[in-house]
Amino acid sequence: MEVVGLFGGDTVYFSNEELKRIIETKPVGDFYPYNLKEYDDDAADEYISKVVGSLAAIKNLDYKAEFEHYGSGYASYVEVFCYKKDGSSSEERNGVLEIDGxxxxxxxxxxxxxxxxxxxxxxxxxxxSDFLPSQNVDVLPSGDWEEMAAGIRGVLARYHFKDLDSNYVSQPLPFEADIPTLLGDPPYKIFDALFYWED
Structure with missing residues (x-):
C-alpha cells in the first residue's frame, strides 16, 4: 500500500511522521488551526465549535458536546453525542433512561x-456514557439512522474534515509508540494515535 500524506489525495493515510506529530500533541493539516507549528487548544476548539453548532440544522437531531476533556487531563478530540430530538431514540427501563445515538x-x-x-x-x-471504540466506527445504532448519519457526514465535509472509516482506523499502528491514553492498550491501532485521552 502506498502511503501518502493526509492531504495528498482523497484517500486518507498518514505518514509515520504525521502520526508521531499527532501523538506528540502537534497539529497536522493544511488550513488554520491545523497548519500551526504548535497546537493551540483555543483555536482548535473555536473551529470545532462551528462544526458542532452546524449539527443543529440536521432534522430531528439534538446533541451534547464535550469540550472540557472529560473534566480533567487532555483529550485529543471533542466528543459529540447526537440523538433524536423527538425522543424516539430514548427508552425508560426500570427507572433508567437509555438514549441511543x-x-x-x-x-x-x-x-x-x-x-x-x-x-x-x-x-x-x-x-x-460509553466511549467509541475503534470496532464501533461506522456502526450505527439499530433503527433508522442513515439520514442523520449522512447529515453529520455532510457537516463534517463542509468544514473540511475527513470521515475516517473503520478499515483505516483499525489498522495496527506501524511503529511502537507511547500513547498517553486511557482508552486503549498496546499494541495500538491508528485510532489510538488520533483519538486519545490522558487523565
Whole structure:
C-alpha cells in the first residue's frame, strides 16, 4: 500500500511522521488551526465549535458536546453525542433512561473524525456514557439512522474534515509508540494515535 500524506489525495493515510506529530500533541493539516507549528487548544476548539453548532440544522437531531476533556487531563478530540430530538431514540427501563445515538469524535490535532453508535443512560443518582471504540466506527445504532448519519457526514465535509472509516482506523499502528491514553492498550491501532485521552 502506498502511503501518502493526509492531504495528498482523497484517500486518507498518514505518514509515520504525521502520526508521531499527532501523538506528540502537534497539529497536522493544511488550513488554520491545523497548519500551526504548535497546537493551540483555543483555536482548535473555536473551529470545532462551528462544526458542532452546524449539527443543529440536521432534522430531528439534538446533541451534547464535550469540550472540557472529560473534566480533567487532555483529550485529543471533542466528543459529540447526537440523538433524536423527538425522543424516539430514548427508552425508560426500570427507572433508567437509555438514549441511543451517534457518537462523533472530532480530532483537535488534524481535520479528521469518526462516527459510530453510542449510548447514554440517566437515572436518579447520575448516569453513564460509553466511549467509541475503534470496532464501533461506522456502526450505527439499530433503527433508522442513515439520514442523520449522512447529515453529520455532510457537516463534517463542509468544514473540511475527513470521515475516517473503520478499515483505516483499525489498522495496527506501524511503529511502537507511547500513547498517553486511557482508552486503549498496546499494541495500538491508528485510532489510538488520533483519538486519545490522558487523565
Amino acid at each position: 451517534i457518537r462523533i469524535y472530532i480530532c483537535r490535532l488534524t481535520p479528521v473524525a469518526v462516527i459510530g453508535k453510542g449510548r447514554v443512560t440517566k437515572h436518579d443518582k447520575g448516569g453513564s
